[in-house]
Amino acid sequence: MIGISIATKWEYEASLEYFSIKDNERFGYPYGEYFIRTIDDTELVFYSTGVRKINGVGGNQYMISKFNLTKVIVAGTCAGIDDKFSNLDIFVPDKAVQYDCTVKEIEPLIKQSFIVDIDLSKYGNDFYTGTIGTADKAVVMWKDYLELIENKITIADTEAGAIAYICKKNDVECIIIKGISDFPTEESNSDKFESNIEQINIYLENTPKVMNKIFGEYLKRFI
Numbered sequence: 001m002i003g004i005s006i007a008t009k010w011e012y013e014a015s016l017e018y019f020s021i022k023d024n025e026r027f028g029y030p031y032g033e034y035f036i037r038t039i040d041d042t043e044l045v046f047y048s049t050g051v052r053k054i055n056g057v058g059g060n061q062y063m064i065s066k067f068n069l070t071k072v073i074v075a076g077t078c079a080g081i082d083d084k085f086s087n088l089d090i091f092v093p094d095k096a097v098q099y100d101c102t103v104k105e106i107e108p109l110i111k112q113s114f115i116v117d118i119d120l121s122k123y124g125n126d127f128y129t130g131t132i133g134t135a136d137k138a139v140v141m142w143k144d145y146l147e148l149i150e151n152k153i154t155i156a157d158t159e160a161g162a163i164a165y166i167c168k169k170n171d172v173e174c175i176i177i178k179g180i181s182d183f184p185t186e187e188s189n190s191d192k193f194e195s196n197i198e199q200i201n202i203y204l205e206n207t208p209k210v211m212n213k214i215f216g217e218y219l220k221r222f223i
């Protein structure tokens, strides 16, 4: 069985809609909900975990143990960091890093022990790849965005790097498929809150579009 890990309720709702899931096919578990679908003769369990690293890791560890998963695919949205890319571009990163685990004033932002390399060689190369950076807070502030650019991060989220890390501990393959839902914008002091609300609205508008693109154009070749 392969697990499809989904963080937010909006991403999960878009998944329910995409696969036309009926109420009696939805089951609860301590971190959220799951449903099961067979695609190309492979059984997949789609589950919501809730947001940020603790929920992402807890939900995945639970599902790896419950269903004896052989692979986890993290599917969802992310912030765009590298400005060569645009909203709705989809990535399958070959590197996942946690960037909030060091004292950055005296240590490098990213330490080797928090980097997971992902071998994509058997899946071809007709997709965007790069480094996904994960931390427990969303990338909203311009100074955080500049720091990620400086550290050569391509996209950022709040779960994937930690999920890849615990998959490795479990000897379970982890593939991350993420689409850009939003980019941080430079905020001035006066419109900090407005610019944040605007970013959230863009995220909400793009979430179903990203999930449909992942399921329609990317999922099958990674299962």
Ligand SMILES: Nc1ncnc2c1ncn2[C@@H]1O[C@H](CCC(=O)c2cccc(C(=O)O)c2)[C@@H](O)[C@H]1O
Residues within 6 Å of the ligand: 007, 008, 051, 052, 076, 077, 078, 079, 137, 138, 139, 140, 156, 157, 158, 159, 181, 182, 184, 196, 197, 199, 200, 203
């Ligand atoms: N900018 C982002 N940074 C990090 N992760 C992002 C971003 N965008 C999307 N994700 C991904 O989607 C989910 C939720 C998104 C989220 O929390 C968010 C999105 C936009 C603005 C704000 C805000 O507070 O203004 C919060 C997370 O689970 C994460 O995996």
